[in-house]
Amino acid sequence: MSSPTSTPVGSKRSRDDIPVTPSSDGLASPPSQRRRGQDSSNGDLPAMPTSPATDIASPAVHDTSLFSSPRRSGNFLPSEVDMSSPLMYGTPSSRVEGTPRSGVRGTPVRQRPDLGSARKAPQVDLHTELPSADGAVASEQAAGQKLVIWGTDVNVGTCKEKFQRFLQRFIDPTSNEDENAGLDLNEPLYMQKLEEISVIGEPVLNVNCSHVQSFDADLYRQLISYPQEVIPTFDMAVNELFFERFPDSILEHQIQVRPYNALKTRNMRSLNPEDIDQMITISGMVIRTSQLIPEMQEAFFQCQVCAFSTRVEVDRGRIAEPAVCRNCNTTHSLALIHNRSAFSDKQMIKVQESPDDMPAGQTPHTTIVYAHNDLVDKVQPGDRINITGIYRAVPMRENPRQSTVKSVYKTHIDVIHFRKTDEKRLHGLDEDSDQKLFTEERVQTLKELAAKPDVYERLSSALAPSIYEQEDIKKGILLQLFGGTRKDFSQTGRGNFRAEVNILLCGDPGTSKSQLLQYVFNLVPRGQYTSGKGSSAVGLTAYVMKDPETKQLVLQTGALVLSDNGICCIDEFDKMSDSTRSVLHEVMEQQTLSIAKAGIICQLNARTSVLAAANPVESQWNPKKTTIENIQLPHTLLSRFDLIFLMLDPQDEAYDRRLAHHLVALYYQSEEQIEEEFLDMAVLKDYIAYARTYINPRLNEEASQALIEAYVDMRKIGSGRGMVSAYPRQLESLIRLAEAHAKVRFSDKVETVDVEEAKRLHREALKQSATDPRTGFVDISILTTGMSATARKRKEEVAQALKKMIQSRGKIPAMKYQQLFDDLRGQSEAAITKDMFEEALRALADEDYLTVTGKTVRLL
């Protein structure tokens, strides 16, 4: 038995480590040699020999063996100690971890304030008569009696056995969690994890509750209903198992089991009084974290008269100050000695309901969460997390001077496990796991819908029904919502390929472009809506901010990063400043954002689809001009859009009639019809979410062939007229669109039909946007180089004509600018504008044929 005076070797990690001898006999221990926090045996108080049953509530929490830390031998207690003897209470032996048989050696137990040792409510008295081997937990099967922890139906022995069996046998061949990466899926999962623990030395075992449930539903139920009894039992079981297998491993403290993903996952709103003291998992967003709070676990009192010392454990947040010294019977002589009291780390975290699971028109709820020990500082404000923990309600403090109390409880959650839901962005894996869970029936409905031959048309018409027609545009947007398949070639050094489809809508003002954008923004869970006029480069990307409280630099993300995996809708794209637009270059092709600001250099993922809307420069679309001329956007940016649609007023009577009918109906539709539509929107949302999560189509052989053909065809069209009509970017677009179309069908294969539709849509978009107004041909170079091939040809002709004219004049070293212009105009049959003339001059200057200085043109 370690003497209380022995200064333990090393490992004074923090206050909350309790690697030291319990000073049951601490009465005489010299205070000077104690480090603070050394003693925090939270259950067994020497001062309270009559309270063994305090442990009942949470057995393993209390059978904390507090050895002076990593001493390997010497203090190992023989398992034969009669633990049930009342004499053993208050001695270290009673705190031997686990059962005597275990190979658990001197590994210290770390206290688990998350399980709330403080909760030892009224059970206490009832249990004094039931001290038994497992730290006062009634589990004497030998007696043939089925004893359970008071107030529950948990039998420690069976529970432990079950859990050990679970650990040893559970295999999850379908696992796809990133935590399990690198593990052999056909071997018992958790045994591999234990092995990992022995290697890494991080004594935490995360257990997925759904695994427990599929293995043993009853155990799961107990875990959910009585977490603070069951988890310590799990702890015990794990440690026994672990030290049996890896008797030589050294851990900082004993393994703690951290269950997560309790299937009761719910949002904050649905918490109700029935959940109190149960294990729950909720999701939310961290909005505030407090400073670290040292929480007193055990108070140390010393008598001012006789120096008798005593320890009092914190009970429900308060300390019962002993009024009388038991040694000398002096009243009110005991004083609290702070630096000999035990503290543990604690942090308050405020979590707010995530905006996605809130009913419209209400404000988000917040919940207070307490993190203990090493979970402190694990999350930052702004993180989206899933919290597994125990829901608590504490009555408001009673006021001794007041006869009445507020009848309100304070509620909070003691965290057992954090899981960041957006952590995966760092891993670059697909989609979030916090995607909505779909019920069987829902999946069934979706699949039925998918099986319909006209699902594509159905969905596209369900999209923004208030906007009239524009079928192709809606189809394009629909494909954008589904997106292509993400391909990762980073291992071969080719980097990620973009799966997101970008779309630009341009056209006359008042053609409901904004409305479409608004609709899309409302439809997708991670949508962002900005307006080109109102957003700066900073607002789009990310900016560095100094936290006023902590003076810490914080990276605040802008719209593009926020819409990672979503859609960023940018209205008034044309009004955006050039510098802002330049940010988009990286985002739209590489899907990342680089930031170098205030000492922070980083690259963020921004795998966002861009849906932009632009107005023509002249307020009305000029059909005589090309797209580029109409919207004045750099072609480098334009070529990054997969589809560019023109939304023009068609101006034809039949269309007008349909439009009028549509609008009038829009205004005076009956209630039921509106109701119906809302249903559609919900279905559409689910359909998209489902397809994005579960469907990853790949090209099949025929489809690849079809794509190749399509591409070759596109290039051929152009080559016939001496211009290039397709670039590899267009091929990539086609692939993405075909994949998206396959997703719409819930198909894992991209087939020829998908390619056909992709081709059609792409052609439609091109027809609209890349038609050369001068020739009427589709000319992709308008988008890729900003100038149509005919325009380029024409430019060349003018230059040649000019050159010929100059040459025909013989050797004149210089001539007047204006005169030359007039001459050229007179000579040419086509009208030559000043612009054209200047361009020709520039072209010739580039050839080093002449130079222009002011008003004179010199030959070289």
Added chain:
Amino acid sequence: MPSSHDWINKPLGVVEAMFAQSNSNPEWEAKVLEYFKGQLKEKESHSWVPSLNDVPLHYLKPNSLVKFRCLVQDMFDPEFYMGVYETVDPSTKANVLRCGKYKDVTECGVDLNSRNTVTAERQTFYCVPIPGESPWAKEISFLSAARVVPSTSYVPSRQKRSYEEDDDDMDTQPQKQREPHTEPHGNGDSKRQETEAPSSQTTTPSDCSSHLDLNFPLPGERGPACLVKVYEGLDSFKLNDTLEIYGILSVNPVLTVLGEEKDPSLLLLNPTESMETPEEQRAHDPPASLVPRLHMLYARPLQHNNPLLPSAPTEDQSAFVSSFLVEMASVRAELLAYLTHVLLGDGLAAEYLLLHLISDVYTRRDVLPLGKFTLNLSGCPLNSYTERLYQIVQQLVPCSYRLSMSLHTMNSMRLVPKKDYVANRLVSGALQLARNTSLFLDETQLEQGQLDSSGVRNITALGNLISWQKVDYDFSYHQMEFPCNINVLVTSEGRSLLPSDCQVPLQPQVTPPNMEEYLTTIHMAQFTSQINKFRVYLSLARTLDYSISDEVTKAVEDDFVDMRKDDPQSVTAEDLHRMLVVARLLSLSLGQTTLSRDGWMRAKHIDMLRRSRTEQQKSLNGNEP
């Protein structure tokens, strides 16, 4: 006057009696609600209940039934309370079960470990009086309340005076916090006031100088804010709902004292206490003397807050409506004449203003709000004309606010509500308004200069409000969209920089030498009864149902096609949108609930007139250098 109004004076007694009878059968809760609902259904009975809006707080009996006409400004987190708890009766030493519902505090000696304790859930709403409620609406509701003397200690002779106080404060006192200090001394209640005032300050030791911010959406508002404890139907309430709440008033001073005590040693050991920042405590547990608690028994959503109209959709109302429908056309003509005078003889502008005043977002189709009708009145004369115009509008509608869009206000004012995570509350902004509030944006006040980032945000917010009828509340980590239904009227010199559904350039027919005098005379010339008619008319026209027959649909379609045939550029889908709204409003303004061919032609006609006017304006401007 019935004397035995125990359900008003001692509602808790009723609740407790029912609880005692129930033998912990949970059905008693429903019975309580039914009982009170039944009582309130009786004729006139709701007018016996004193209103927090009209009666100063210190005249109201604690634990009596009161009503409160308010807007839900913020929704706090749900809280768990002891629905049923066990205490020891000091005299008999027997354990007694008590009911904790509708109460803030428990009796002494609660056995916290009792197995009979039932934990229940309730939610707190922070409610403020309806922002921008016009003085006349307040006055009328006040007078009607005074007519039926409520069963309080409230002495009617004092009514007048306190009302006058109210009135003065409206104009002169922008500061909200004078209430506890300006209360007149010399009556019995002032003692309580005095003892509490200091204690309320000790609760906020860190920051004595700052007043308790009651978080009214509009600056310069006053009135009681209230923490409403809601027990049933939590999901049916939404932020910014306007409600009339009947509940039990609780001003227990304990609520204040509890928070005040801060023994440092206890603080250390009690983590739950230390978690709350002083700001949060102040926001969530303000002194009960300032922010009373109201335990809701019954709430009625208000369609409007016009006291001249029967508020409940009962038979009363339909009778009222049908009787008024007869007059409708004549009232409309009078109102139109009145507005024409006000708009300096411009009949067309008056017509549009009238349509604007009865507009209402009656439904939404995915993101598109239908029925909104933002009017931009351009070419307004400068110099306080707009201010007078607002005063006239204010006289007509029950809820309004004038936002003077000066550079300074745009840069400094908070329009969009923002979540304050430190105090854990939604800090209100001027755009947190009740439905159908008239928002008067005075762009004539805008001068040249630099808008800073908050100014840009404010302008964007106004733009969003106008185009989509929604406000994106700032939750710092994300934005949250709250749909709204606000009638926006923009007055400007030229075309407004904000979007609008319809722009009407004002063409004054008269140019009075003294504008102020001119408008005052017009205003004075109207009798109150006349004005009241207008008020009823405007509120009523908005609530009428409206439909359109297939036949007329067809006609409208044909018409649209014809118009496009002549000149496709001139008529777009947007124009059709607008004309449909105009047609709807025009029909409603005449009391017609279906669109007739005539109605459509009229709508087309006035839209034509308006457009020719704007084009004229455009060409005029084009000629200018």
